[in-house]
Amino acid sequence: MSSPGAPRPVGLLTADEALARVADGDLDAFGTLYDTLSPAVHGTALAVLRDPDHAAEVAQEVMVEIWRTAPRWDARRGTARAWATTMAHRRAIDRVRSVQAQRTRDQAALDADRPRSFDVVAEQAESNLEAERVRHCLDGLTDTQKEAVVLAYYDGRTYREVAETLAAPLPTVKSRIRDGLTRLRDCLGVAA
Secondary structure: OOOOOOOOOHHHOOHHHHHHHHHOOOHHHHHHHHHHHHHHHHHHHHHHHOOHHHHHHHHHHHHHHHHHHHHHOOOOOOOHHHHHHHHHHHHHHHHHHHHHHHHHHHHHHHHHHOOOOOOHHHHHHHHHHHHHHHHHHHHOOOHHHHHHHHHHHHOOOOHHHHHHHHOOOHHHHHHHHHHHHHHHHHHHOOOO
16 A cells, blocks of 8 residues: 555546646656547547548547647646547547548549530530521511611610610610510520
């Protein structure tokens, strides 16, 4: 039996006592501290990461960090367990962010390497055919309708600007454009 003033055996230390001894460089106390805290550290990491392998890595990193930074622990600010699980939580969150950032970079690299999903020649041919259909339909409009539609939609002018250019009343220009667009829609087979 030990005397009342003798230090407690390492195997009987609480986590706080073990951490205090680790801070003083006691390697044997770290074994007790590891056995006491590593389940809580691993559990905290696993709750965040949901991946046992990543959680085990994070737990190992945290326990090494505890060994290195033990002198920074202040018992007045919290227990050894709270300090360790806070470290584990932060490290696990960092791991989640790191893994997500890597996935984003990998996906961007895959997307950049992927060939374009359309055929440039086919797209150009289709565009040319569509333009030819529009020209054909524009030729089916009256001269006044065609002139008003071209000024409004190809030149990007407002109704008022079209009216000024054609020296026609605004309501007349609006009617010409409306009637011209209706005839274009019918010619192109576009649903209203």
